[in-house]
Amino acid sequence: MPNINGAQPSIVRPTVNANNFEIKPGLIQMVQQEQFGGGPAEDPHAHLTNFLEICDTIKMNGVSDDAIRLRLFPFSLKDKAKAWLNSKAPNSFTTWNALSQAFLSKYFPPGKIAKLRNDITSFAQFDGESLYEAWERFKDLQRKYPHHGLRDWLIVQTFYNGLTHSVRITIDAAVGGTLISKSTEEAYELLEEMVFNNYQWSNERGMPKKVPGMYDVDGINMLNAKVDSLVKMFGKLGNVNSISSPVLSCDCCGGAHMSSNCMQVQFVSNYNRQRQQNNPYSNIYNPGWKNHPNFSWKYQGNQGSSSRPLHPSGFQPRPSQQENKESWEIAIEK
Known part of the structure; x- marks a missing residue:
């Protein structure tokens, strides 16, 4: 049968000479708020740093x-x-040093x-990242990784080499030379000072002046409001995808084509064009002018033939001016 009394913890708790020693429940609650789950x-x-800070509050x-x-x-x-x-x-751990080392090894x-050490040695400033942020x-x-083992001068040089070219030029101009030519302590202090100034300058620049009587509206909210209004507008007009293409209809024959492409319209147009080209009474020159009664270039080879002008079949000769006169006009002339 398992015996609960035989279970022993892995930590050996040192003896305490104080009779009134007691860990307050409030202190235990503070520790439990920063628990480590692995x-x-x-x-x-x-985690160890936060834990030691809490433990140092009791003496x-x-x-x-x-x-x-x-x-x-x-x-x-x-x-x-x-x-x-x-x-x-x-009884595996009898001292805090042994317990903390086993915890870190795990x-x-x-x-x-190796990864954290490589992250430090290969540091590079991001695009758009300020000196303070870097x-x-x-x-x-x-x-x-506090136990990285890198010397202080290598830390400063690694950070300087990881900055962008423009930032390095600014730092060198501020120190009156190159930063790496300074001592390690001096270079570190100069960096801290320039970083502090960069932080102050960024905060002052990032605080826009507000105009009294105006509301500060976020640009994203304005854009969302416009999009919502457009969606509502299209919703009232109906589904855009359901709009069908226009149906073609001929005004002349009712077919599914435009009136300008209708065969009947083209036939009538060609017929009228041919009639106009042979009209002897047209104001525009055309081959039909040779049949005009007032033009004399018609061939008169047969002198014995009648002088009455020839007219194409289907056309009646225009009456002469004499024929057009009324009877009373003729009586006056006589």
């Missing part, structure tokens, strides 16, 4: 730091990390160390 996105170094005579840390650390773990601690053999493997991002990489 996920790939969690930072073990940041008692006759109570060592290890006694407080070893008692509180299990409350700071959850999920996989808590299962890892419970899986260790009983959740800070060599592969992760400096803070570079320091965040160092905080994720």
Whole structure:
């Protein structure tokens, strides 16, 4: 039969000489608010840093730091990390140093160390990133891996080489030379000062002056409002996709074509054009003029023939001027 009394924790809690030593529930709750679960996105170094800050808030005579840390650390773990601690053999950790080293070895493997170290040494400023933003991002990489082992002068040189060309020119002009020619301490202080000035200048520039009596409307909201109004407008007009193409209809024959392409219209047009070209009374010259009664170029080869002009069949000769006169006009002339 399993015996609960035989289960021993992996952490050996040091003895405390103080009789009134007690960890307050409020302190335990503070530790539990920053629990570490062992996920790939969690930072073990940041967890230890936050945990030590909480532990340093309590000091008692006759109570060592290890006694407080070893008692509180299990409350700071959850999920996989808590299962890892419970899986260790009983009495595995007797000091805080041994426990913290085992914790970092578990959740800070060599592969992760190599990646973070490479992120530091291959640092490069992003496009559109300010000097302040680049400096803070570079320091965040160092905080994720505080034991990177890089010398201070290499840290400064790595950051300087990772900046864009225009930013390096600005820094060199500000220091009156090249930044890497300065000492490590001086170069670091100059960077901190320039970063601070860049941060202040960016904040002042990023605060637009507001005009009294005007509302500040976000551009995205305005665009969304316009899109909504257009959608409503098209909704009232009906579905755009349902609009059919116009149906062609001829005004002459009713066929499915334009009136200008109708065969009947073209036939009538060609017929009228041919009649006009042979009209002897047309105002425009055409071959029919040779049949005009008032023109004399018609061939008169046969003198004995009648002088009456010939007319094409189907045409009546125009009456002469004499024939057009009324009888009373003729009587006056006589």
